Amino acid sequence: MIGPSTMLPNAFEKLQLSVGCYVQLAVKVKNNKVSEIVNEISKKCIGCRTLFDGKNYVYTDQPCPTYQIPDKFPHLEEANKFVAKNYTIPESTRLASICYNKDTVIFNCNHSSSDGGYMKMLLDHLCGRETPKDPQAKIHTSIIDALSDQLANANGKISTMTTPIRNYRKKQEKEYAIYTLIEFPIKEKMSKVTEKMMLAATLSASAYNKMLTSIASQLAVDARRYMKNPDWSHCNIDSLIVADAHTNIATKYAKLTIDELGALLRKDMQEKLKNGEALRSINHLYKGTYPPAMTGSVSVTNIGKMTTGGDITDAQIATSICKGPYPPGGMSISSTLVNDIFRARIYTSPYITSFKEAEKFKNAVNYCIKELKPDMTVKEAFTNLTKIIHQ
Numbered sequence: 001m002i003g004p005s006t007m008l009p010n011a012f013e014k015l016q017l018s019v020g021c022y023v024q025l026a027v028k029v030k031n032n033k034v035s036e037i038v039n040e041i042s043k044k045c046i047g048c049r050t051l052f053d054g055k056n057y058v059y060t061d062q063p064c065p066t067y068q069i070p071d072k073f074p075h076l077e078e079a080n081k082f083v084a085k086n087y088t089i090p091e092s093t094r095l096a097s098i099c100y101n102k103d104t105v106i107f108n109c110n111h112s113s114s115d116g117g118y119m120k121m122l123l124d125h126l127c128g129r130e131t132p133k134d135p136q137a138k139i140h141t142s143i144i145d146a147l148s149d150q151l152a153n154a155n156g157k158i159s160t161m162t163t164p165i166r167n168y169r170k171k172q173e174k175e176y177a178i179y180t181l182i183e184f185p186i187k188e189k190m191s192k193v194t195e196k197m198m199l200a201a202t203l204s205a206s207a208y209n210k211m212l213t214s215i216a217s218q219l220a221v222d223a224r225r226y227m228k229n230p231d232w233s234h235c236n237i238d239s240l241i242v243a244d245a246h247t248n249i250a251t252k253y254a255k256l257t258i259d260e261l262g263a264l265l266r267k268d269m270q271e272k273l274k275n276g277e278a279l280r281s282i283n284h285l286y287k288g289t290y291p292p293a294m295t296g297s298v299s300v301t302n303i304g305k306m307t308t309g310g311d312i313t314d315a316q317i318a319t320s321i322c323k324g325p326y327p328p329g330g331m332s333i334s335s336t337l338v339n340d341i342f343r344a345r346i347y348t349s350p351y352i353t354s355f356k357e358a359e360k361f362k363n364a365v366n367y368c369i370k371e372l373k374p375d376m377t378v379k380e381a382f383t384n385l386t387k388i389i390h391q
Contacts, residue, residue, distance in 0.1 A: 005059040011288030013112040020323030021111040025119040026076040028314035047096030047109040059138035065097040076316040084320035127309035137233035154279035159242040165205040165296035172354035177321040180362040182344040194302040200368035201298040207385035216244035218299035239278040243269035259374035299332040
């Protein structure tokens, strides 16, 4: 093992630690290989050998906490939710734990030491595919150190306001978070997935508000794109941008089509990825100067295509909130394509929806993914979505 045995978290990692934000990789395993998969994750993943003592990350050579769970889950989604709720251990014990049953393994790791890109790399490794080098670091490399050259001059203002989503003064459910899942097989290539998820998030939120306002969505960005040689020590290397349609609501929405609105979001997203907005956001996030949300917000994460193989027959990456929650809350959509199965996992804060309202939100997002036509007007889509959510 190389590197320091202790490290101070930066401002954004402190936030991830305080709100109990966790990322899970759940895999279905064949051929009685569960113990091998558990051991490989335990050896490979830095969160398994790191704890947070309230001030510093601390390396430990003690075994990763591992738990056997019931053999009762028909879907990885149910296993993920069960583990997040019942087996998320204190960060002072370890940043990660591993749960398993006869055919499933769930790696549950604090977001400060993992992200979607890291979990995809872990899946590739478990499936026997080639992955970047592993320096065997004791503690993960901070994004500030990993991108120090790129961040040196990445200063300036950033866009942070999304389509607002109304919230309640009091929690509607006694839960940290509410999750719903959309899943269906893909027969043909699904294009413009990120664009479709942003449309689904913003238009569903607008319908929930019963009001068309600004159309803008927060978008997670894998910042490894800015690195020459990302490796296994780069566990939490993500950023945020806000893609904004910059549309004059009063004059354009009556005739604006879904295709045109999506193009506006895509154009703004591409411009911000090129002009350094994601790097500027990292500086604000990790210096603690990112403006706090004043209203409920919407966000999208497109994890992208995942392929199983070897002893792995299915996989799911999920994000869970295991503390709080804290107002004003928000809603987010995380999408993946696993083999030929499309999945969209929708999170809403209990400050945003009840269980019943979350199901209606899921129906609205499902409508956006499957039924929105390029030539449909935004006004027509908004009308249809309002009926789905409020009738």
